[in-house]
Amino acid sequence: MQSVRATNQNDRDRFIQEPRAHSPICHDFINQLPAEIFIAVFQKSLDSVRPGRDLARLRLVCHFWRTIVESTPSLWAHISVEDGIPHVRHAVAKTGEVPLELVYRSNEDDTAITVEDFLNAVIEKSEHWRSVEITSLDNPSAYPGLRSMPCPALEKLELWCILQSAPFQEPFTLFSGMPAPSNLKELTLCKVPVQLESLELVESPEF
Numbered sequence: 001m002q003s004v005r006a007t008n009q010n011d012r013d014r015f016i017q018e019p020r021a022h023s024p025i026c027h028d029f030i031n032q033l034p035a036e037i038f039i040a041v042f043q044k045s046l047d048s049v050r051p052g053r054d055l056a057r058l059r060l061v062c063h064f065w066r067t068i069v070e071s072t073p074s075l076w077a078h079i080s081v082e083d084g085i086p087h088v089r090h091a092v093a094k095t096g097e098v099p100l101e102l103v104y105r106s107n108e109d110d111t112a113i114t115v116e117d118f119l120n121a122v123i124e125k126s127e128h129w130r131s132v133e134i135t136s137l138d139n140p141s142a143y144p145g146l147r148s149m150p151c152p153a154l155e156k157l158e159l160w161c162i163l164q165s166a167p168f169q170e171p172f173t174l175f176s177g178m179p180a181p182s183n184l185k186e187l188t189l190c191k192v193p194v195q196l197e198s199l200e201l202v203e204s205p206e207f
Contacts (some may be wrong), residue, residue, distance in 0.1 A: 004162040052205050053189070055069055077098045079091050088121045100128050105135045106136050109200045115192075123149070135160040135162055136162065146175070147174060155186070156184075157184065163191065169193050172195065177198050182197040
């Protein structure tokens with residue numbers, strides 16, 4: 001009887017000390033949850049600055065999680081330059097037809113990837129761009145896609161030139177000189193000389 005009691009106590013101690021994630025029963029139970037629950041939790045856990053880093057970590061947990069991440073376009077829809085151009089291209093290939101949120105933020109310490117590099121990597125999906133935020137030291141006229149594509153799904157556009165003394169430039173047109181997309185609700189411009197007349201805006205943008 002003492003031997004049995006000691007064995008049971010050892011089992012309980014081992015169960016408490018071992019991480020729950022290593023329990024096959026716990027693992028199997030979690031993976032029986034609907035994929036929609038995983039997707040919702042994953043989306044809440046992604047960092048807005050470097051979502052690609054979090055996606056890479058989630059894929060390493062197990063084959064099941066990797067399958068969910070790789071097969072869910074919406075998890076790849078927030079694309080940030082902070083993850084690097086290889087990830088940006090990979091994300092673009094994964095997004096399918098879902099609306100995209102693009103973020104480019106540069107600073108004086110890191111100018112390795114230009115706005116042009118970033119936008120060229122995502123330009124094939126310009127019809128699915130929902131929001132674009134660019135904060136850049138680059139020449140503000142170097143915006144491929146924004147200058148030449150209609151971007152029909154665009155709802156939010158922020159263009160910020162953070163040069164202390166931006167050189168004078170002739171105003172340029174967006175969207176190939178066509179009116180602003182009908183879905184565009186937010187337009188913010190800072191030191192970016194855009195021709196507003198061609199956009200045919202009902203309300204003035206924020207400057």
